[in-house]
Amino acid sequence: xxxxxxxxxxxxxxxxxxxxxxxxxxQSAKGLAEAIVKYAEDAELPAAPTSKVxxxxxxxxxxxxxxxxxxxxxxxxxxxxxxxxxxxxxxxFTLFSNIASTNIGTGVCVMVVPPIxxxxxxxxxxxxxxxxxxxxxxxxxxxSFKSILFSGGLxxxxxxxxxxxxxxxxx
Numbered sequence: 001x002x003x004x005x006x007x008x009x010x011x012x013x014x015x016x017x018x019x020x021x022x023x024x025x026x027q028s029a030k031g032l033a034e035a036i037v038k039y040a041e042d043a044e045l046p047a048a049p050t051s052k053v054x055x056x057x058x059x060x061x062x063x064x065x066x067x068x069x070x071x072x073x074x075x076x077x078x079x080x081x082x083x084x085x086x087x088x089x090x091x092x093f094t095l096f097s098n099i100a101s102t103n104i105g106t107g108v109c110v111m112v113v114p115p116i117x118x119x120x121x122x123x124x125x126x127x128x129x130x131x132x133x134x135x136x137x138x139x140x141x142x143x144s145f146k147s148i149l150f151s152g153g154l155x156x157x158x159x160x161x162x163x164x165x166x167x168x169x170x171x
Contacts, residue, residue, distance in 0.1 A: 001044055001171045002145050008138035010035035015130055029068035033060055036085065036141065043145070044171040045096035048103040048154050052096060059092040076125075078117040085141065086111045089148060093170075096150075107152010107164070115144040145170070 014031035017023070023031075041056040066084025073080065093109035120137045150168045154161040 002039065002042055002142065004138055004142040006042070007035065007039040007142055008135055010038055011134040011138055012131065015134060019130070025071040026068050029064050029071055032067050033064035036063065036088070039141075040089075040092070040145065043093065043096075043148070045105045045150055045168065046171050047150070047165050047168045048096055048098070048105040048156060050101055051098040051103045051105055053093055054097050055092050055095045057092070058094070059088040062091065063088040076118065076121045078121060081117055082114050085144065086114050089145075093148065093150070102155065102158040104155040105150060105152055105165075107150055109148050109150050109170070111144055111148050113144050113147035115141045 011032070014028070014035050018028045018031060021027075037056055037060045041053065043053045043056070045051050045053075063084050066080055066087070070078055070080035070084070089109055089111045094106060096105040097103065117137065117140060120133060120140065123136055124133045146169070148170045150170060151164065151166045153164050
C-alpha cells in the first residue's frame with residue numbers, strides 16, 4: 001500500500017544527503033527518482049488481492065533522465081518532472097502479482113491527476129524549511145499516485161477473470 005510518510009522520508013533523506021555531500025544535479029535526480037520508485041514499489045491492485053506492482057523499476061532510468069533535464073532547465077514549474085512521473089507510471093505499472101496466491105493483474109495504469117509541482121518551488125523560494133518542502137512534495141506526488149486507475153486482465157487464484165476490469169484504483 002502506498003504510504004505518504006514513506007515517500008516524505010525518502011525525499012527528506014535524499015535532499016539531506018544532497019545538501020551534506022554537495023552532490024551534482026545528476027546525483028540529485030538519481031536520488032529523487034530512486035525515492036519515487038521505492039515509494040511506488042508498494043502499490044497494490046485490490047482487484048487482485050495482495051498483488052503488488054512488479055514492474056516499478058522499468059521506467060526508473062527514464063524518470064531519472066527527465067528529472068535531471070527538469071533540474072538542468074531550471075523550469076520553476078517543474079513541468080518536465082510532472083510529465084516524467086505520469087510517463088513513468090504508464091510505462092512501469094503494467095504487472096501486479098502475488099505468486100503465493102496466484103493473483104495477477106496485467107494491463108495499463110493511468111495517473112488521472114498529474115503531480116503539479118510548481119507550489120513546491122514557490123514554497124522553497126519563500127525560504128521554507130526543507131522539511132516543509134519535502135512534505136508538500138510528498139503530499140502532491142502521493143495524491144497523484146492515489147489517482148492511478150488500472151485497466152486490464154486479472155487472474156484470481158489461478159483462474160482468469162472472464163472480462164477485463166476497467167478503471168480500478170490502486171492502494
